[in-house]
Amino acid sequence: MDFELSREHQALRRLIRDFAEGEIRPVAQSLDREGRVPWENIRKAAEIGLLGVPFPREYGGLGAGEIGYCILMEEIGRVCQSTAAILGAHIGIGAMPIYLDGSEDLKRRYLPDLCAGKKLAAFALTEAGAGSDAASIKLRATREGDSYFLDGQKVWITNGPIADVICVLAVTDPALGARGGATAFVVETKWEGFKAGAPEHKMGLHGSATSVITFDNVRVPRENVLGQVGLGFVTFMKTLDIGRVSLGAATLGGAQASLEAAVRWAKARTQFGLPIAHKQSIQFMIADMAAEIEALRSLVYRTAWLVDTGRPFTKEAGMCKLLGSEIASRCIDRAVQIHGALGYSRNNPVERGFRDARIAEIFEGTNEIQRILIAEQVFREVGVRIRP
């Protein structure tokens, strides 16, 4: 066993840490306050190669694999969850399905531009009537000659209003439904009939734009079918599996930031004649945070390693997301508590962290769904099926 990052990955972490501290942290509060997408930082991230961290160099990526990608999400998540959400939607679930199952033509046409930041990506699965029950999607794709025509609506699409390229799951054969009758498409948002709605007003992640997107008879050429016709659901689920590892990494960064803020404040704040760091009530909250964070860190990087070495990782990926989101929520809650009323002030980054953390228990598959998927694996190992 070797729990140490390679020299290349260590260098990558230093690069990203410097970028996050130098460029992202100074604007993180204002992004939240103004609900502004950080275009400038997306461009700068692209310039130093961060938009292609996990992808091979031949497609314009950095070739740093899932471990590298988790480093990115942890470090960005540590300073700004909005920026992490934008990059996660772009890289981890927007571009990822093209890399996983796209034809060579699709990869060559899209990945270099996505890695270079010339285009932004998104991932469109959820519909008004299909959340945890993703298989009940209705958005229709009808074949006519060499084209498909997409009709319908997707909701809660991260990067929806700002994306140039969206991977969309649509029903090509209603008789078969999602399993066998759903197909993934790569859709360019400039095509006629595509429309993004107004950004949603959210509790947190104010710097990341999320919206409804509608498809009004959008013509998609056959070459933009992603993977095989009828197998889109598989591609999408596979993408979400990988996305859950890096989401776990982003929550790890958020939890780490909570700990750092709590420790700094506990040292600075004096009550009863001593810094509150000397009180066991405070120390023990901080100790629990540190222990949970190290357990999560070990799990996230082990799972990333499973991905990079081609081992099965579905169960562990769900664990990264489930454990990560709940640890991050607990940690930021404790950080707010340690800050007292100041932690409730919108001038304090922990207040933003508290609002930003909540969504990780919901998106990319609710934690309720993660639990079912994990339990399913646990019982499958002993030959028992717990779902029909």
Add this chain to the structure above:
Amino acid sequence: MDFALSEEQQMFRDLFREFARKEVWPRAEHTDKAEQLSVEVVQKAAAQGFLGMPIPEAYGGAGLDYLSTCLLLEELGRACLSTAVTVAIQTALVGLTVLVAGDEAQRRAYLPRLASGEVLGAFAQTEPEAGSDVSAIQTTARRDGDTYVLNGIKSWVSNAGVAGLFLVMVQVPGENGRNGLTMFLVERDTPGLILGYREPTMGLRGLTIHTVYLENCRVPASQRLGAEGEGWAIASGALDRMRLALAAAALGLAQAALDLGRRYAAERSQFGVPIATKQAIANYFADTVTEIEALRSLVYRGAWLYDRGEDFRGLAAMAKLFGAQVARNAANRMLQVHGGYGFSDEYAISRLYRDARALDFLGGTTQIQRVIIAQDVFRELGVEVKP
């Protein structure tokens, strides 16, 4: 990064698992009921070299790394926590402490006997008034020529009933608090070492936990482990190792609880279907297995740090803190899965539940683990955290 066990480690893990399944698990219920370690299990473990796992071959041990020792304790913990804790005491707490702190004569005298199982070890630190606060130890050692005379009371000494060698923590005169703490190797048949009351415990009933009296117990100066005043440092290192060892055993217990619950949930039908198909039950498994995998990653990482010779103190405390919680959560949830049957002594899960409760104080309370972790976190900022 490489999270795979080496081929050798995998081979040993399979061997440990087979041993635990075949030899330890079938006797675990009896160990609990008889309130005695199974002599047979201990002898067989000794014959396999398990009692000297991390001890160098030159001293009669198996010379394996600490990660392998943790793999052993994990597998034993899966079968019987009393047995796992016994092996943890023998290897992490006593054996390695003699190796690290002992002089050559002490190593030659005791390590081969500890590794072969000829002698079982015990760690006598706690006193009626000195639990988490080790500096409050009142047992004294008075120098008298080439000997020391020990006087005091040690409580909660695990395996005192079967041990042949005690590591005893005392205060030497003229010092107080941590500065006077000194450790001695005291053999069971030394006059003045008297076995007292055995604690009747909720769980871990295979351990014979006793009060030990030292009444004018005279030991040669050559039995002093390290110098006078070095006891604190020696015990700290020993307990750091023990915490990782106990976290590994906790990991095994959590896995065992999951295995029991899983089998039960798959077989037990209510409302016409196995209860495993109910989300209320399935959720317990998701949470438990997620915590187990996080704990596994943490324990192995701690052992890996130890094997590289790096500072592993903070991580060991985290693993122990988290391990106790994970094991207790697992046992509690899986007992719930069993319904009323889980409350019956007929079902192993009830033993696991009682055994798991000890993990929140054995080897240092959960509260002390938090102090150690907080010390680590605040040290960088120059804030001294006191217990």
